[in-house]
Amino acid sequence: MTKRRLVALLLACLLALPSFAHARKEVQYAADFEYMRYFAPNVVGWLFQPDTTIDSPVMLAREGYFYLRNGFDGRYSARGSVYMLGDEMPDLSAPLVVLHGKNDMNNRLFGSLSEYREAEYYRRHPSLFLISPEGNYQLDIFAGVKTRHKDHDSWMTTDLAAVLENSFIAPDPALLPEEGDAWAILTTEDAKQEGSRFVIYARKRPMPPSDAPVVWLNHQGLDASKSVSGYATAEGVGTWMVYGQNDPLWDRMIFEVAGSSRKRPFGDGGCGPTSIAMAIANLVPAEKLPLLNDYATQPLGYVFCPCGIDDRWCDVGHVPYQLKTPEDFLRYFPLAVGSFAMGNNTFGVQGRRDSYGTNMSYLESICSVYGISVRSARSLEEALPYLRRKDTMAVCCVTGTYTPFTRTSHFMVLAQVTDEHIYVLDPLRRDTYGEQDPRGIVEIITPGLVRVRLEDAHLCHFTSINLLTY
Ligand SMILES: [Zn+2]
Structure with a gap:
């Protein structure tokens, strides 16, 4: 370094000094x-x-x-x-x-x-x-x-x-x-x-x-909290936004309508809204997600706090988090869908009730907000050709004793079909399907994103298949 450059460097350092205080x-x-x-x-x-x-x-x-x-x-x-x-x-x-x-x-x-x-x-x-x-x-x-x-x-x-x-x-x-x-x-x-x-x-x-x-x-407590939801990729097939109902960011938030006698957390009961949120967030550009605000009946739109999807469950004194920007919606979209399901919508539909599970009657209403068409497929075979397309995903249910995904009833998303596999977004993120999957037909790509060979798909018992096309 020449003497001249050294002097210039020292001078630059000295000039920069006042900013160190800040x-x-x-x-x-x-x-x-x-x-x-x-x-x-x-x-x-x-x-x-x-x-x-x-x-x-x-x-x-x-x-x-x-x-x-x-x-x-x-x-x-x-x-x-x-x-x-x-x-x-x-x-x-x-x-x-x-x-x-x-x-x-x-x-x-x-x-x-x-x-x-x-x-x-x-x-x-x-x-x-x-x-x-x-x-x-x-x-x-x-x-x-x-x-x-x-x-x-x-x-x-x-x-x-x-x-x-x-x-x-x-x-x-x-x-x-x-x-x-x-x-x-x-x-x-x-x-x-x-x-x-x-x-x-x-x-x-x-x-x-x-x-x-x-x-x-007014946002930083939740924004600073760790979320395990995010984009996940199946090499050569696709990249999807994958939300977990059991994401630690919200898995303990109460997901109940006002006046409910129970206090079930989103981590247990949020598979319906989380599945719908995954399908919509992967079909619709993020900048359009805030459209949902126009269809809320609560004047502040969709608000929640660490206590509950509906801030009426708050007993601590949190300032409710209000969803406004596309970034807000993308990060917390399952909670907006959950609030919509609890009846916070201009359609007057209520998917969440003071009873077991989530009635999916609000699916068509929320899809209509985004211009997504919904139609049901009578069987997986009927759905498969549509799931090869990039503009269609399916929200479906798995029920019964034999499916590797649940022992009771569970909603999930069929994201994509290739020549060999069906790619599934499972809102209940797991590291293993364990005893529920004795034949090992579910292959975990990353928790929440799994695939099943097409010849094994009938063993999953996908039912109530709703095809969502954007
Ligand atoms: Zn609270």
Whole structure:
């Protein structure tokens, strides 16, 4: 390297230095407040701290304690919600912002603030993020004070010397507020005014707009969760979107109509909607999947939470996940179909009832949304020529004692037929078909994508074959 190039390189490094301060954060946080206001009109912002339980809408409360027992939507919630006190929408850019939350025994939300007595916890969690429609703020913690819950006022101060004198946190000098810095105070509340109040003091600085990828806080819990569904390929034959009803992303979500006496999870009962979702997602371009939103009767379309396909089953206080973009639909499509099957559709059909299994009467309705024609084949032989085409797949049922796929009743997708094999998308992903398949006729290409030799296909007992053509 020439001396000149070396100098140029050093100069380039030096010029790049200022950006290192921001390089730590590769994402920017956002929340869909327009959507939130639909069910939480007095939402003010969102408080988020990575790798902790603090991840909550911030609510405006006209009087204390309501949000110690209720979530952002006013429904009972054991963990409550973070709130600010006031009569009108607060200005989060103000020199002092005070945030309240329940002193939760289970460490949820502000219950975690007592952890700051440990130096290591402070070292790992020095900052929080306060997100609002008007702008975002980074809250850098520099002090923590323990007082009594009955103490309502003495802690509400921005006297730096007094706060530091009583602090159980040894502050990182780089995080101390300077002249002109705004403050945020986070304080725990207890409805009975018993025990200790933990008060955390933070420097509040606006975060400049950034080009970093956006993480939507109202989506990130589920979006960050691992999914085993995805594209799978049979070499030389085809590539398909393969969803698993037992995908850990949703297998424990309750799949029941409102008022059901049971709480069956999607992992057990979701083979019908998962099969239909696989057929449609493989026939229709992803950008068209959101069409389904136009046919929902619920005003927010298709919403769910980690508790259930229908967010009415939520007993934790999750902000419901709303499907909007083609990416949302592609990732969670079986849940949209499940919601449709539970009666969330303008057709008035209900496939899911408070009884065994899923009635497939909604299949034609949902297919008509996408311009997919449906016709039934009386036998596998009749269906085979259609399944050699790329524009047709079949949703079918397997029932009985002899099929290798189930001992009861199960829906699946016939994806493609070649000269030798029939390719099947099985919504119940398995590593082995074990004792159910003593002759070993099912060959697993990857869990969820299997094939059966054509001469063995009659042993599978495919029935109720519906041919879907796009
Ligand atoms: Zn929930």
